[in-house]
Amino acid sequence: MKKNGLYSKEEKIFQDESKLYSAHLVKQIAYSTDPRDLGQVAKSVPCQDACPAKTNIPGYIRCINEKRYGRAYELNRGANILPGVLGRICSRPCESACRHGEPDNGASVGICHLKRACADLKSPMHRIIEGLYSPTGKTVAVVGSGPAGLAAAHDLAILGHKAVIFETMEKPGGMLMYGIPEFRLPRDLLMLEINNVLRLGVDLKTSLTIGRDFSLESLRQEYDAVVVATGCMKPRRLGVEGENLKNVFHGLDFMKEINAGQTPRVGKRVVVIGAGFTAVDCARSAVRLGASDVKINIRKTIEYMRIDETEKREALVEGIVTHTLVQPSRILGEEGKVSGIEFVRTRLESIDKPPFRIAVPIKGSEFTIPCDSVIAALGQTPDVADLSPDLSGMDKERYSTDLEGVFATGDFVTGASDVISAIAGGRQCAHGVDEYLTGLSRKKKVVRLESHASTDRLRSYDFIKKLEMNTIDMEPRLEVATNEVETGYTQDQAHEESKRCYLCNLKYEIDPLRCIYCSACIDVAPKDCIKLVETIPLNEDGSYGEYQESSQWDRVVSITIDNHACIRCGQCYAACPMDCISVTKTEMVEIDLDE
Numbered sequence: 280m281k282k283n284g285l286y287s288k289e290e291k292i293f294q295d296e297s298k299l300y301s302a303h304l305v306k307q308i309a310y311s312t313d314p315r316d317l318g319q320v321a322k323s324v325p326c327q328d329a330c331p332a333k334t335n336i337p338g339y340i341r342c343i344n345e346k347r348y349g350r351a352y353e354l355n356r357g358a359n360i361l362p363g364v365l366g367r368i369c370s371r372p373c374e375s376a377c378r379h380g381e382p383d384n385g386a387s388v389g390i391c392h393l394k395r396a397c398a399d400l401k402s403p404m405h406r407i408i409e410g411l412y413s414p415t416g417k418t419v420a421v422v423g424s425g426p427a428g429l430a431a432a433h434d435l436a437i438l439g440h441k442a443v444i445f446e447t448m449e450k451p452g453g454m455l456m457y458g459i460p461e462f463r464l465p466r467d468l469l470m471l472e473i474n475n476v477l478r479l480g481v482d483l484k485t486s487l488t489i490g491r492d493f494s495l496e497s498l499r500q501e502y503d504a505v506v507v508a509t510g511c512m513k514p515r516r517l518g519v520e521g522e523n524l525k526n527v528f529h530g531l532d533f534m535k536e537i538n539a540g541q542t543p544r545v546g547k548r549v550v551v552i553g554a555g556f557t558a559v560d561c562a563r564s565a566v567r568l569g570a571s572d573v574k575i576n577i578r579k580t581i582e583y584m585r586i587d588e589t590e591k592r593e594a595l596v597e598g599i600v601t602h603t604l605v606q607p608s609r610i611l612g613e614e615g616k617v618s619g620i621e622f623v624r625t626r627l628e629s630i631d632k633p634p635f636r637i638a639v640p641i642k643g644s645e646f647t648i649p650c651d652s653v654i655a656a657l658g659q660t661p662d663v664a665d666l667s668p669d670l671s672g673m674d675k676e677r678y679s680t681d682l683e684g685v686f687a688t689g690d691f692v693t694g695a696s697d698v699i700s701a702i703a704g705g706r707q708c709a710h711g712v713d714e715y716l717t718g719l720s721r722k723k724k725v726v727r728l729e730s731h732a733s734t735d736r737l738r739s740y741d742f743i744k745k746l747e748m749n750t751i752d753m754e755p756r757l758e759v760a761t762n763e764v765e766t767g768y769t770q771d772q773a774h775e776e777s778k779r780c781y782l783c784n785l786k787y788e789i790d791p792l793r794c795i796y797c798s799a800c801i802d803v804a805p806k807d808c809i810k811l812v813e814t815i816p817l818n819e820d821g822s823y824g825e826y827q828e829s830s831q832w833d834r835v836v837s838i839t840i841d842n843h844a845c846i847r848c849g850q851c852y853a854a855c856p857m858d859c860i861s862v863t864k865t866e867m868v869e870i871d872l873d874e
């Protein structure tokens with residue numbers, strides 16, 4: 280054993296996988312608010328940084344690797360109240376940021392599939408962990424039971440406040456219950472995770488519309504604070520001739536009908552217009568209603584569709600065709616019913632502000648196609664008619680509106696977004712409300728640093744191919760429209776996929792005072808990850824800036840590992856003859872301010 284409590288060289292070089300688990304006997308733990316540590320974690324763990332809820336992704340993937348599924352679930356739940364739900368339908372900004380997906384590194388890790396694995400594979404004896412604060416005696420009305428409202432109510436309950444949710448629909452869940460189809464999200468699982476929120480003492484009052492049955496003002500009188508999380512409920516209209524014909528559906532209304540168990544008659548030939556989740560869900564639902572010719576029509580090209588790769592692939596499997604660079608100009612009808620649709624072709628034009636490329640209609644390029652129904656899935660906007668706290672003067676940090684004691688969050692504030700952003704917003708809003716009610720800021724973010732005596736990986740893991748999700752065949756998809764298409768990873772598959780994660784939360788450092796500049800580490804490094812530097816400047820916020828490298832030995836002041844380029848292969852760690860490379864586990868955690 281070394282003096283500093285870490286393992287000796289012989290002990291830390293692992294020849295086979297079984298020995299990887301034996302290395303956690305001695306731990307040194309510290310907590311830091313140093314901007315250099317905060318900045319390092321944000322930059323070095325790009326998946327976590329990209330997740331709106333800042334989920335500890337390498338942490339839970341490592342737990343899956345150790346077959347600790349319950350702990351993996353809790354690590355997820357600490358950031359997001361619905362891990363099993365998000366493991367199925369998350370928009371996955373983390374996977375786009377994953378270091379494994381960078382050029383020459385292969386495909387990104389199946390972060391979302393692994394999230395589902397911890398929910399699926401945890402023991403039936405698993406217990407939810409909640410650290411409750413003492414009751415404050417304060418009450419908060421939450422309007423809307425979508426992911427944002429549920430997340431706000433959950434955190435308010437944890438913080439000791441009495442939360443009461445008001446929901447216009449019969450069941451809770453918002454778009455999770457009435458938008459997303461059951462073949463992507465089973466409702467028993469959704470209700471199970473919603474009930475884990477409600478059992479904290481959150482009251483749910485359904486079939487009550489604020490603005491009709493109660494006014495916002497009456498809630499303000501009765502409760503100490505109000506959170507508005509009513510989402511985006513107003514469908515965007517096509518604005519073309521023929522929109523009022525029979526068999527023209529609006530995407531969200533269409534999905535609401537299906538999710539209420541109805542079977543709208545769409546005919547055989549269905550034209551869907553739109554490029555987001557709703558459009559693909561409508562198209563896939565039309566297939567299950569018996570349509571044999573379903574086309575999604577988009578103004579731009581497929582790369583601009585706001586859906587993940589799995590959705591694109593499954594739509595293809597189900598025989599759905601995507602027509603690009605077209606825009607509807609007229610819906611044609613016979614006897615009051617849809618008979619076809621006229622499109623105009625578009626081209627992409629560059630502009631100098633976001634979204635940088637716009638679709639421009641090409642004059643004279645009109646063409647028509649016959650169809651039996653048209654589904655306009657252009658997204659939704661907030662319905663502020665009955666319920667309008669003024670959002671123009673909103674404090675985005677505290678989620679407070681111009682109306683004293685009224686807060687707002689979720690899609691209602693951001694416009695149509697995604698579930699993980701709504702959950703993150705709901706939780707942050709709860710902390711804004713808590714500060715308003717108690718005058719206290721209870722949590723702070725710190726970096727937890729733990730000395731680590733192994734790399735937890737083998738180099739061979741870097742060459743494992745990404746595992747695709749298992750799915751059911753076409754026949755059972757059509758047989759029962761609600762049959763879940765994806766069936767999850769098996770234990771073995773989850774274990775194999777977990778090995779692919781580089782564990783970017785492990786920080787590799789060289790002790791320059793011990794280093795003899797032999798270059799052994801540089802020679803074995805698979806990337807341009809170990810640098811000889813002149814200076815490492817600090818950014819204005821105190822975090823590390825870009826390294827200034829040098830190839831002239833007389834100017835080199837240090838040798839350093841670039842943790843943004845490092846893929847945590849462990850080669851340098853094993854090769855160094857001076858044992859001067861150390862590994863530290865770094866995690867962003869929230870602690871109570873009085874701790």
Ligand SMILES: Cc1cc2nc3c(=O)[nH]c(=O)nc-3n(C[C@H](O)[C@H](O)[C@H](O)COP(=O)(O)OP(=O)(O)OC[C@H]3O[C@@H](n4cnc5c(N)ncnc54)[C@H](O)[C@@H]3O)c2cc1C
Pocket residue numbers: 368369370422423424425426427428445446447448451452453454455458459460487488489490508509510511512531534556557560665666688689690691695696697698699701
């Ligand atoms: C068809 C479809 C598929 C989608 N697929 C995905 C996906 O795969 N992945 C993803 O990340 N995102 C997806 N989204 C987007 C995602 O569902 C939303 O971004 C998210 O649900 C927003 O959460 P929210 O809580 O802000 O609002 P919502 O989920 O819209 O919830 C708002 C709630 O407020 C209630 N409400 C509204 N007005 C009142 C009132 N006056 N009084 C009382 N209650 C009221 C509503 O009934 C609803 O329950 C999809 C959306 C749709 C429509």
Ligand code: SF4
Pocket residue numbers: 324325326327336337376377378379388390779780781782783784
């Ligand atoms: S390799 Fe693992 S820790 Fe690194 S970005 Fe990807 S999922 Fe996150």
Ligand code: SF4
Pocket residue numbers: 787800803804805806808809840841844845846847848849850851852
């Ligand atoms: S572990 Fe060492 S050799 Fe491997 S990528 Fe990171 S710095 Fe380079």
Ligand code: SF4
Pocket residue numbers: 789793794795796797798799800801838854855856857858859860
């Ligand atoms: S192998 Fe070790 S001693 Fe040699 S240059 Fe790298 S860190 Fe320094």
